[in-house]
Amino acid sequence: MPYRAEYIWIDGRKPTALLRSKTKGVPDGQEPALWVFDGSSTGQAPGDESDCMLRPVKVVPDPIRGNSDVLVMCEVLNTDMTPRESNTRVLAAAAEEKYGDQEPWFGLEQEYTFFKDGRPHGWPIGGFPAPQGGYYCGIGADEIWGRDVVEDHTWACMEAGLAISGTNAEVMIGQWEFQIGPVGPVEVGDQLWLARWLLYRIAEDYDISATLDPKPVKGDWNGAGMHTNFSTRAMREGWDPIIAACEALGERAQEHVKHYGAGIERRLTGLHETAPWSEYSYGVSNRGASVRIPWQVNLEQKGYIEDRRPNANADPYVVAAMMTETICSKLAE
Numbered sequence: 218m219p220y221r222a223e224y225i226w227i228d229g230r231k232p233t234a235l236l237r238s239k240t241k242g243v244p245d246g247q248e249p250a251l252w253v254f255d256g257s258s259t260g261q262a263p264g265d266e267s268d269c270m271l272r273p274v275k276v277v278p279d280p281i282r283g284n285s286d287v288l289v290m291c292e293v294l295n296t297d298m299t300p301r302e303s304n305t306r307v308l309a310a311a312a313e314e315k316y317g318d319q320e321p322w323f324g325l326e327q328e329y330t331f332f333k334d335g336r337p338h339g340w341p342i343g344g345f346p347a348p349q350g351g352y353y354c355g356i357g358a359d360e361i362w363g364r365d366v367v368e369d370h371t372w373a374c375m376e377a378g379l380a381i382s383g384t385n386a387e388v389m390i391g392q393w394e395f396q397i398g399p400v401g402p403v404e405v406g407d408q409l410w411l412a413r414w415l416l417y418r419i420a421e422d423y424d425i426s427a428t429l430d431p432k433p434v435k436g437d438w439n440g441a442g443m444h445t446n447f448s449t450r451a452m453r454e455g456w457d458p459i460i461a462a463c464e465a466l467g468e469r470a471q472e473h474v475k476h477y478g479a480g481i482e483r484r485l486t487g488l489h490e491t492a493p494w495s496e497y498s499y500g501v502s503n504r505g506a507s508v509r510i511p512w513q514v515n516l517e518q519k520g521y522i523e524d525r526r527p528n529a530n531a532d533p534y535v536v537a538a539m540m541t542e543t544i545c546s547k548l549a550e
Contacts, residue, residue, distance in 0.1 A: 222289050224238060239254065256293075261303050272293075274306065281373065292304050305534040316546075320449060324396060324445075327409060328442050329394070349439065377411065380398055431480045448520065467497045477526050490525075
């Protein structure tokens with residue numbers, strides 16, 4: 218009996234790419250193979266040479282359709298099988314191939330904001346909710362909106378075999394977070410993009426949209442980030458590599474910020490648990506620093522660091538490639 222394969226890919230929209238997907242019927246006993254799509258409709262090709270190729274890179278069970286149906290994460294290629302310009306997965310793959318012997322691991326904290334009827338989910342019509350304070354990890358119908366979507370999304374990620382390691386309500390009303398990892402540079406990108414797709418798709422059933430806007434509401438409200446936890450084998454075994462990693466990120470601070478998501482200056486203001494985008498700092502247990510060293514890492518003198526700068530809308534492939542290259546090249550000296 219044929220099964221359905223949902224081909225998922227990242228488009229060429231700028232400055233922030235979107236996810237796209239379409240369904241293919243696959244004969245029983247066959248694996249998802251190369252497939253073509255119209256790149257002129259996704260910002261990835263001109264109309265007179267519009268064919269682009271989808272190459273499957275990760276296949277997981279489809280937790281929404283069930284049965285033998287699958288989700289197929291794809292990378293986009295030209296018709297000569299070279300990577301399309303929009304294909305950022307190749308950057309993470311190159312960094313992992315170069316520094317794989319250092320065993321780089323990532324854990325991503327994906328924040329997002331629910332919107333319903335044109336406003337953040339839970340906000341009153343024509344007004345504002347109570348100030349921030351009780352929403353973070355809150356409980357109760359006066360503090361929390363969207364938990365039904367979150368629960369379904371978490372279960373779907375688990376059913377798909379993704380390394381989802383936690384969820385929580387965030388500081389701004391209607392804002393949530395899920396975590397993926399720890400896994401390697403390429404795998405964390407594959408899994409986060411799949412988890413994003415599942416979030417958008419499940420929210421459809423509730424007539425709710427999830428946005429990765431880094432500053433969904435202006436004013437005294439928290440933005441949305443993708444805090445990135447990183448370690449190598451050496452960092453997991455000692456303190457000096459932890460400090461070396463922090464120093465390495467400082468040496469290329471503005472280059473990283475430039476590629477950490479569109480609109481980053483709207484979020485990294487120095488307020489709402491952020492450091493200013495134009496400055497770099499690191500510190501133990503400091504959520505106002507660019508890079509935080511968790512308290513237990515300082516206590517144990519080994520572990521990982523958290524780069525708090527990436528936006529919610531950052532490309533995980535790009536972030537993983539940059540952090541792997543910057544830190545691992547330093548540790549290799």
